[in-house]
Amino acid sequence: MGEAQIERPTSPFDGKAFDVENALLMYALSYATMPAEGIYDQPALEPLRDSIKDCHIYLVGLTPVIQTQAVTQDGTNMVTSMSVRGQIHDLRWAIPPNVVLKGDADQGWWGEDEEGRRCFPDEVTIGMRLKLEAGVDFKVLYIGQAFGEEGSRNALDRLRKHETLQKIALQGVPAGYRLTLLMLEIQPGNSTITVINPRAANRSQGSERIRMGLDKLFGTDEAERTTLYEAALIRYFQPPFNTIFKKSFPSTNLKVLADCYDKDFAAVVAEISIDELPFTLFSDTVAHRHNHIAKFDLHDDEARRVFFA
Structure with a gap:
């Protein structure tokens, strides 16, 4: 065979x-x-x-079009309320220790530490969050x-x-x-x-x-x-x-x-x-x-x- x-x-x-x-x-x-x-x-x-x-x-x-409607503090979080296509999306950000939320709708908002240094989520970080959460x-x-x-x-x-x-x-x-x-x-x-x-x-x-x-x-x-x-x-x-x-x-x-x-x-x-x-x-x-x-x-x-x- x-x-x-x-x-x-x-x-x-x-x-x-x-x-x-x-x-x-x-x-x-x-x-x-x-x-x-x-x-x-x-x-x-x-x-x-x-x-x-x-x-x-x-x-x-x-x-x-993306617009910041308000920035508020909720406990240890900063909340940025963003309008996208007519809907409000609340983005929450942990506030570092010794940082205080300051500003208003005219000046804008920022976090400020005890030495006067400002901090706030930058546009890239906010944009990436909105891309995921609001479908931008x-x-x-x-x-x-x-x-x-x-x-x-x-x-x-x-x-x-x-x-x-x-x-x-x-x-x-x-x-x-x-x-x-x-x-x-x-x-x-x-x-x-x-x-x-x-x-x-x-x-x-x-x-x-x-x-x-x-x-x-x-x-x-x-x-x-x-x-x-x-x-x-x-x-x-x-x-x-x-x-x-x-x-x-x-x-x-x-x-x-x-x-x-x-x-x-x-x-x-x-x-x-x-x-x-x-x-x-x-x-x-x-x-x-x-x-x-x-x-x-x-x-x-x-x-x-x-x-x-």
Whole structure:
């Protein structure tokens, strides 16, 4: 009797074209956010300048108006009553020992210790609490970028003369909402994801393709990353005021992707995963999520799809 043949389990990696495939990973490193009308308010912009200077991606969207209705003391807790979409949300904060609540609706409120030092939950902390407890969100209406010569322009430079921003504002903002800007800084270096597939049809180019991933993918410059990140987010969120990239990304006909195909990327990934954002992002086509990952295969050939099969 012959030996019984042991069948190897099938795998989604069986028969793929190459034993090594590379993807370019891009993610938002930091952010700045502000009401759209604030782009001309120089004193208000001053504390944000360091955060904004390297932000080349911007999102325009709607966020609910948030107002502080009252701040009171309840035993050892400070209670900030915040109005969001007409509903009051009471946020409780433990008051440190020897701190007294001071202020009023005109001056604002703060805690003050025996030496006169002031303390109060900062905007980021309050925003994160409201995001979780009141469902504060950001509806994406438009996505754009500004880069210039060797990164000489940032998002704010572009937004000050932005026709689409003016168009959105002129069409009107729903009651209870405000037009808000989210500006993102993309990570300064290149990150790649490499899949090594021992079941590929062609397993003779592994070393060469690894070297290509290191040499060519790491040669992608900041201007290219900025455009790829913008294109991926537009394709993902489908913002109503964007036209380019909404349906055409990815495509071999796009100039922005010509270099990607030359470097033989198999996929691109653009992430927004910042825990400190004071709202959750969503659009007409993308549900509310704390983290968003726009991921796209660049090849129609099924044999090249190994990342998002």
